[in-house]
Amino acid sequence: MTIPKPLRILLLSGGALALVGILTGAGAYLYVSRTLPRVDTLADYRPPIITRVYSEDGAIIAEFYKERRIVVPVATMPRQLIEAFVAAEDSNFFQHQGIDLPSILRAALKNLKAGGIVQGGSTITQQVAKSLLLSPEKKFERKFKEAILARRMEKKLSKDDILYLYLNQIYLGHGAYGVQAAAENYFDKNIEDLTLGELSLLAGLPQAPSRYSPYRHLDRAKERQKYVLGRMVEEGYITNDQATAAMAETLVIHPRVNTHITEAAYFTEQVRRYLEETFGEDRLYTAGLEIQTTMNLSMQQEAQKAVRENLRAHDKRQGFRGPLRVLHGEEAETFLAEQTSAFSETPPEAGAYFDALLTGATKEGLSLQLGSFRGQIPAELSRWAGSLRVISATATPTSVSQLPIGSVLQVRVQEVRPDGSLLLALDQEPLAQGALIALDPRNGEVKAMIGGYDFTRSQFNRVIQAHRLPGSAFKPLIYAAALDKGYTPGTVLLDTPLIFKEKSGAGEETEWKPKNYGDKFYGATSLRTALTHSHNVITIRVLEDIGVGYAANYAHKLGIVSPMDKDLTLALGSSALTPLELATAYSVFANGGVRLAPTYITRILDRDGQVLESTDPADFPDGIGPGQKLIRQSPERVISPETAYLISNLMESVVQNGTGWRAKALHRPVAAKTGTTNDLKDAWFAGYVPQLAAVSWVGYDQERPLGEDETGSKAAAPAWVDFMTAAVANFEPLEFPVPDSIEFRAIDPQTGLLAPEDNADSIIEVFAPGTAPTHYALDDKKPRARDFFKLDMEDR
The missing domain is CATH 1.10.3810.10 (Biosynthetic peptidoglycan transglycosylase-like)
Incomplete structure (x- = not known):
């Protein structure tokens, strides 16, 4: 059969086109296939995954990632x-x-x-x-x-x-x-x-x-x-x-x-900085590292609670500042509608803080609205704000105590009643800031760190970044230095007025007349009593005797890295430092004179479970390989066990008989010291038990007085006590270990000399070896109080 010529041409053309298409496709395939990535790489699938940070008990306290991915096997x-x-x-x-x-x-x-x-x-x-x-x-x-x-x-x-x-x-x-x-x-x-x-x-x-x-x-x-x-x-x-x-x-x-991520924010930010510095930003956010830290989550939670509640209590003592704002008409309706929408997913619970709209008053107290919830503030739950009076929405208030209808007030939910209404307490956001740091003095591990009231409001970590004057909280460092210079807890000095004269650069003569809190002087006073009641004059006398340079170097030895002023105001805590530095120094006393740098991390693993860094040598059974590091600390003895015990014993007296009395609430041996600057701009409470040391600080970021009588005992100690009470609840009450060489002697507190043990006025005092007095007060005619303006050559 003969194929017509037109059809034959068509078939040939179609075949040619098909061949061209096939050749073109084959060529395109060969060209493109050479540029394609290798499928073999998928066998080692290593996508960006989450780096996770864990507390010491395994809770997730932070996540760092670019893509939030958790790789799981198909079998799971x-x-x-x-x-x-x-x-x-x-x-x-x-x-x-x-x-x-x-x-x-x-x-x-x-x-x-x-x-x-x-x-x-x-x-x-x-x-x-x-x-x-x-x-x-x-x-x-x-x-x-x-x-x-x-x-x-x-x-x-x-x-x-x-x-x-x-x-x-x-x-x-x-x-x-x-x-x-x-x-x-x-x-x-x-x-x-x-x-x-x-x-x-x-x-x-x-x-x-x-x-x-x-x-x-x-x-x-x-x-x-x-x-x-x-x-x-x-x-x-x-x-x-x-x-x-x-x-x-x-x-x-x-x-x-994960509320833990918010609670731990100040701590984990410190960890993040270390990781970024050590491993780089890309590896931090994509490599799926596992970071095991020293943080005790329950302690961290208690620390945050203690700091926040203490700051709110301080703020209330400074008075009510009035409503946050006043809303009318559509503004008020929008405010309530937005709350109603939010509460549909998460209804208000006891303990939570909210802004509420004032709707009126009854004989029982203030009436308020939170979204669709009705609330009431009884008079006893707003008494701290003084006598409050509700006025009409159109009236102009003449004081903060007059509240127009439509006022927005911060409240705390005390109780959700069976009928759905809310029992409320009037509150307000604190303006002052606080910090709290807790260390295990035996290994330097940071157990809790709160760098401010709220990390979301301020990322400035006051534990490690705020340099503030420690006031009298610095005195134990001066006294420890004096103990190493031959002073004893029973050394008696004269607490009498001092006058220091110096010339300014312009040649003008100025005077400095240091005084004690309360403007009193106490005459012959033992070193123990001076620290117990935080007498300034005695501390200045001691510092003048041992030397400012010596005391500053001693403080650096204990862990203070900030520069120290080289003058006698150092005795009053005039050189700024951080709460972490002070906690490090106090930890030396708690640890028997051995210093350990604060540490946050115990182990870092890569995504395959290989240990990169660890404090435990057992994690490197085959030796430390490339990319691995042992981060175990080397303990350093910086003062003797005897000096460490003596200063702890002295600070126990501060708790039992002096300014640190609030710490008695722990019902166990505690060593502590308050700190207050002359102008009440900084309040401190620092102390420890054998298993845990902590420092609490309160102050304003833009420095100003905290308020009348807002001392370390009043402003900072409550947070320390609340935290420590919860933190040590499961710790065995321990005495501070007494070195075998420590001597106990009955002395006359008026002279510091020996006294018969059956003498009704005698006290038992502790002494480092070779420092106890050798003769009795009744045999000594010379006054033993050390007056640095009337010392004879023999005494010097």
């Missing part, structure tokens, strides 16, 4: 979770070899019919190729590359390997990458604990995570969930009854809220 994933994603995203996943042509054609027809893109044809394998190996731009060349890579992946990897990559890599909204992070984000669960209703909701998110956000658009998310469950029924993964039950589940969208 519920089978229904895998089936849900496969049914929704790629129903032929287990049959195809990377490309699903029928799905591509079906999607193309649907898109043509809809006049836009309503369905994609990419397989799960193609999605992995695009996510991990290609850029996301929408071009035909990228789709071509995607198809080639998908085929290669199917040859190199198992289906489970591809699912492992897909389900750990996929973005599921609100910063969650991978199914585990999403399960935590939306349900605060691990994936193995998800219900069918919950996991089907997650499987509906890949198409458009923001559009189907369970937080913002739960109705849309539920519609998408219905589609996923329907697809699971069609594929035979579940029954109709299971799908119906899953749709009927009441889904509680429970956002992942």
Whole structure:
């Protein structure tokens, strides 16, 4: 049969075109395939994952990441979770070899019919190729590359390997990458604990995570969930009854809220800085490090509570500042509407603080509104603010005690009553700041660190960044230096007026007349009594005798790194330092004279569990290799055990008989000292038991007086006592260890000399070896009080 010439030409032309197409396609394939990344790299899947910081008991207290991803093996994933994603995203996943042509054609027809893109044809394998190996731009060349890579992946990897990559890599909204992070984000669960209703909701998110956000658009998310469950029924993964039950589940969208991260913020920021400095920013935020720290979470929580409640109490003593603002009409309605919306998810609970709208007053107290909740402040719960009077919304208040209707007041919820109304207490945000640091003196581990009232309001960490005058809290360092110069707790000095004259640069003569708190002088006074009652004049006399330079060097030896003023005002704490420095110095006393630098981290592991840094040599059984470091501290003895015990014993007297009396509430041996600057700008309380040392500070960032009588005992000690009472509750009460060489002698407190033990006026005093008096007061005619203006050569 002869083929007509026109048909023959057509066939030849078609064949030539087909050959050209094949050759072009082959050429394009060869050209593109040479530029593609190697699929082999997927065998070592190392995506960016979360770096996590843990407290000493294993609680997560911080997370650092660029992509919040937690990689989990397929074996951990519920089978229904895998089936849900496969049914929704790629129903032929287990049959195809990377490309699903029928799905591509079906999607193309649907898109043509809809006049836009309503369905994609990419397989799960193609999605992995695009996510991990290609850029996301929408071009035909990228789709071509995607198809080639998908085929290669199917040859190199198992289906489970591809699912492992897909389900750990996929973005599921609100910063969650991978199914585990999403399960935590939306349900605060691990994936193995998800219900069918919950996991089907997650499987509906890949198409458009923001559009189907369970937080913002739960109705849309539920519609998408219905589609996923329907697809699971069609594929035979579940029954109709299971799908119906899953749709009927009441889904509680429970956002992942880790309050520990907020509570620990000042501590973990210090850890973050160290990690960034040591490992670099990229590794910190992508390498999935595990950081084990020294923080005791329960102590940290108690420290935050103590600091905040103490600052609020201080603020109330300074008086009521009036309403936060006054709202009328639409402003008031909007205020209440926004509260109502917020309370629909998280109703007010006892102990929480809120802003409330004043609506009136009754004979019982103030009436207020919080969203749709009614509240009342009884008179006894606003008494600290003085006599308050409610006036009309249009009246002009003439004092802070006059409250117009519509006033916004800060309140604390005392009780949610059975009828839904709220018992409230009037409150206000404190203006002063506080800090608290707690160390284990035996190893230097930081157990708690609060650098301010609220990290979200101020990231300035006052524990390590605020240099403030310590006042009398510095005196124990001076007294310890004096003990090493031959002084004893029984040394008697004269507490009498002092006058120091000096000339200014202009040649003018000035006078300095130091005085004690209360402007009193006490005559012959023992060293113990002087520290117990924080006498300034005695401390200045001691410092003048031992030398300012010697005392400053001694303080540096104890852990004070800030520069010291080289004059006699050092005795009164005139050189600024940080709470951390003071806590380090006090820890030396608590630790028997051995200094350890404060430490925050005990172990750092990489994502594979290899130890990078550790305080424990046992973590490096084969020796310290490249990239590893032993961070164990070397204890350094800086003062003798005898001196450490003597100063602790002296500060026990401060607690039992002096300014540190509040610490008696611990009902155990405690050594402590108050600190107050002359102008009441800084208040301190520092002290310790054998197992824990802590320092509390209160002051204003923009320095100004704290208020009348706001001393260390009144302003700073309550936070210290509240914290320490909770922190040491499970510690065995221990005495401070007494070195064998310490001597106990009965002395006459008026002269510091020996006295018969049966003498009613004698006291038992402690002495370092060789420093106890050798003769009795009755035998000595010379006055023993040391007057530094009338010392003879023999005494000098």
